[in-house]
Amino acid sequence: MRVLVTGADGFVGTALVARLLRDGITRAGDVSELLLVDRQFGGLRSGAPHGDVRMTELAGDFSRPEILEPLLSKTVDVVFHLASMPGAQAETEPAEGDRVNMWGTLALFERLAKQATEHGRAARVVFASSVAVYGDSLPATMDEHTAARPTISYGTHKLIGELVLADWTRRGKLDGRSLRLPGIVARPERSSGHGSAFMSQIFRMARQGQAYTCPVSPSATAWWMSRGRCIDNLLHAARLSQEGLHAGRVWTPPVLHLSVEEIVDALVRRFGSFELDYAPLDWIERVFGRQPPLIDHRAVEAGFRHDGTIDELVGNALELESVQPRHRPGLA
Known part of the structure; x- marks a missing residue:
């Protein structure tokens, strides 16, 4: 072939x-x-x-x-x-x-x-x-x-x-x-030109324990x-x-419909706390942070799948050996 x-x-x-x-x-x-x-x-x-x-x-x-x-x-x-x-x-x-x-x-x-x-x-x-x-x-x-x-x-x-x-x-x-x-998610640091880049940045910053300013609000909802x-x-x-x-x-394959706050909570469960604040940009929030629940029944019936649970998403996105959450002491 x-x-x-x-x-x-x-x-x-x-x-x-x-x-x-x-x-x-x-x-x-x-x-x-x-x-x-x-x-x-x-x-x-x-x-x-x-x-x-x-x-x-x-x-x-x-x-x-x-x-x-x-x-x-x-x-x-x-x-x-x-x-x-x-x-x-x-x-x-x-x-x-x-x-x-x-x-x-x-x-x-x-x-x-x-x-x-x-x-x-x-x-x-x-x-x-x-x-x-x-x-x-x-x-x-x-x-x-x-x-x-x-x-x-x-x-x-x-x-x-x-x-x-x-x-x-x-x-x-x-x-x-x-x-x-x-x-x-989670795209590497060098990826550019994506308005949805914040979705991957959150994962990377949490894993590295680095400070991050998120361009959408905690209540922003997206498809992951x-x-x-x-x-x-x-x-x-x-x-x-x-x-x-x-x-x-x-x-439209099934997705996990989650808020940024839910993603952050899952990342904290996995890696411990990290410094995070929010400075929402209107156009990014409008396009990428107001996504509603999405169920394409034809896609489900055809056998397409999402990541399962939010903790499985974290493990899959960061390509970790285990997707079970574990605690790490908070980072300053």
């Missing part, structure tokens, strides 16, 4: 590559060739094995013909499209955001659809969409019927990608599956998912049989 991963050196991509090499998609060893694309390699390479003969790395823009054509000169079976410009960065660099997130994604899908015409086989495409498609005017509760009303360009880009992928799927040229992912659970859900999407899938081919 030939598998392509865009954004392969990113926070999620690196962990996905490691899992694919270890476990495959449906069974260990079913990935015969793993094609990896990112702007550069090496920055987040921890966790992904080096030197595996199945890997081919190409550094560059995933949408460029000089990258796409060599990669797709032979049929690709499964694609995980993770590459994108983060939302906050796309707002400050709109032309580049459009080029990467919208036009780049459409170019990739079109080239993959051409492969189906040439070889008679549609690639299975797992698209990392985003809860940003919902915008910031959210109802009191949300489910699979909640309308997408993006209020930032990144959300618009992701919604366009979902719709185009579903249309290529309807036409039999691709076999698409889009997952509307929340902020994934660890990187490991995100990988589980991406792989589950790739495994789903085509039979019986709804026409839109979009799911």
